[in-house]
Amino acid sequence: MTLNGVKVIAVTGGKGGVGKTSTAINTAVALAEKGKRVLVLDADLGLANVDVMLGLRADRNLSHVINGECGLDDILLEGPSGIQIIPATSGYQSMVELSAKQHVGLIRAFSEMRSECDVLIVDTAAGISDMVLSFARASQDVMVVVCDEPTSITDAYALIKLLSRDYGVFRFRVVANMVRSLREGQELFAKLSRVTDRFLDVAIEQVATIPFDDNLRQSIRKQSVVVTAYPNSPAAIAYQGLASKILSWPVPQQPTGHLEFFVERLITKPHASRSATQEVS
Numbered sequence: 583m584t585l586n587g588v589k590v591i592a593v594t595g596g597k598g599g600v601g602k603t604s605t606a607i608n609t610a611v612a613l614a615e616k617g618k619r620v621l622v623l624d625a626d627l628g629l630a631n632v633d634v635m636l637g638l639r640a641d642r643n644l645s646h647v648i649n650g651e652c653g654l655d656d657i658l659l660e661g662p663s664g665i666q667i668i669p670a671t672s673g674y675q676s677m678v679e680l681s682a683k684q685h686v687g688l689i690r691a692f693s694e695m696r697s698e699c700d701v702l703i704v705d706t707a708a709g710i711s712d713m714v715l716s717f718a719r720a721s722q723d724v725m726v727v728v729c730d731e732p733t734s735i736t737d738a739y740a741l742i743k744l745l746s747r748d749y750g751v752f753r754f755r756v757v758a759n760m761v762r763s764l765r766e767g768q769e770l771f772a773k774l775s776r777v778t779d780r781f782l783d784v785a786i787e788q789v790a791t792i793p794f795d796d797n798l799r800q801s802i803r804k805q806s807v808v809v810t811a812y813p814n815s816p817a818a819i820a821y822q823g824l825a826s827k828i829l830s831w832p833v834p835q836q837p838t839g840h841l842e843f844f845v846e847r848l849i850t851k852p853h854a855s856r857s858a859t860q861e862v863s
């Protein structure tokens with residue numbers, strides 16, 4: 583397997599229900615439609631898991647791989663436009679807690695995986711657990727999904743604060759979701775950047791504005807994705823634009839391959855001593 587140049591993107595947001603899974607899957611499919619080989623790591627322990635949303639059945643998940651019961655290729659599910667999904671629902675609180683043997687198993691599983699990919703998209707869970715923060719830290723790019731709900735901006739701010747303070751992540755790509763107009767998207771971003779500019783030393787950039795679009799809900803009902811079910815809908819067009827933008831982001835140049843690098847970062851404790859669960863006010 584050639585691991586060079588795999589782009590790893592975490593989709594996160596702090597708050598539940600802001601559209602992380604929708605964004606992860608639709609971005610993945612839009613990238614696949616542009617000819618990229620895409621893997622989605624479903625690290626969301628919530629109800630709307632990637633496999634459920636796409637009507638796929640996962641009998642085994644990453645925990646079986648971690649425990650040496652099977653390889654990564656054995657658990658991969660195939661989604662729309664040939665995207666592949668790693669069901670990661672594992673019940674673990676943190677990858678750092680795994681035993682040394684399990685760490686070795688995980689690294690080996692990724693290095694032995696036969697499926698090749700250009701982009702790995704990690705759909706993280708809601709909240710700011712160690713697991714969410716570790717996945718974000720291990721990724722090359724962090725996309726923060728926000729929407730116009732009272733706690734979305736404060737939760738996104740808390741997430742960005744913890745990641746920059748304790749996990750060494752300083753660049754964030756913001757996706758404004760479920761907006762009624764482009765202007766509303768810009769205002770959402772402005773709200774977030776006002777507080778990050780004032781209190782944190784981070785770079786945040788708005789990379790997409792996804793309109794509120796009933797076609798997206800319809801597509802989920804059909805266990806499909808809006809990008810393929812309604813390719814000309816406003817949300818689909820916005821996701822296609824996001825995918826084009828992602829393709830212009832720099833590709834990592836790790837000599838040993840980025841997925842191994844990703845897994846190693848995933849299982850290593852961050853240097854900061856403060857706990858991620860400390861108050862973030």
Ligand SMILES: Nc1ncnc2c1ncn2[C@@H]1O[C@H](COP(=O)(O)OP(=O)(O)OP(=O)(O)O)[C@@H](O)[C@H]1O
Pocket residue numbers: 595597598599600601602603604605626628629630707708759760761792793794795796798799802817
């Ligand atoms: N742009 C949009 N337009 C209309 N509805 C949307 C849009 N984005 C997401 N939704 C709807 O919002 C709900 C939550 O979306 P989704 O499951 O993707 O969020 P999530 O952040 O992954 O949630 P959780 O944190 O619970 O995993 C879904 O019913 C989805 O259909």
